[in-house]
Amino acid sequence: MLPSIERLFDISTGLTLAELRDPRHPLLRQMQERAPGTYNHSLQVANLAEAAAEAIGADGLLAYAGALYHDIGKMNKPEYFVENQLGGPNKHERLSPAMSLLVIVGHVKDGLELAKEYGLPRALHHFIESHHGTTLVEYFFRRARDEAQKGGKDSEVEETDFRYPGPKPHTREAGILMIADACESAVRSIADPTPERIETLVHGIVKARLDDGQLDECPLTVAELRTVEDSLARNLASMHHAR
16 A cells, blocks of 8 residues: 555655665666666765765655665766766767757756656655756866857856756755765865865865855755764765775
């Protein structure tokens, strides 16, 4: 009776969320095969989000499940995302910044379509659509601006054209995912990820999201954000400790 009750009241029970953690789920199996880099990234983010959510008394199981599926849309074009390129050629070098933007931003829409096709709970849809909020796709914005400056058309590049469509996170768990996702990706680019550098990086990302208004619709308090910061920094340092 449980699936019928969940559909009737539009809720997701702990039992359903626990089942979605199974790596044998069809969507996760596909991601392992088609986008292994994205799958590993999602696992790392899921562990980080779960620990941070539990640290502030939020729903750790929901945060884990949402993080596990937040990037499923990348399976459609895995080779355009850096974690799947494995040192190979960057396909964006042959695309204009505007075309690259469409591919990058498109993984959110593709993810929502896959979530509906495979019947993922509606609670997870928000993680997929909001994990980037309305943030700026900075790399391609700068590239477009540089190309425009060379052609004398700087005024034609609008920052609003290079932002994700949103929405912004509406729940504490979705807000935690946004931060954990950005932090996990950024730490991988640090040459020597010491605990001090990781802590500085995490604080900078949280501040940037706050200054950009990405957490304005999220009920996370300042005290909770500090706890989330500490949890992420500690766990990221543990993941990247010297061997």
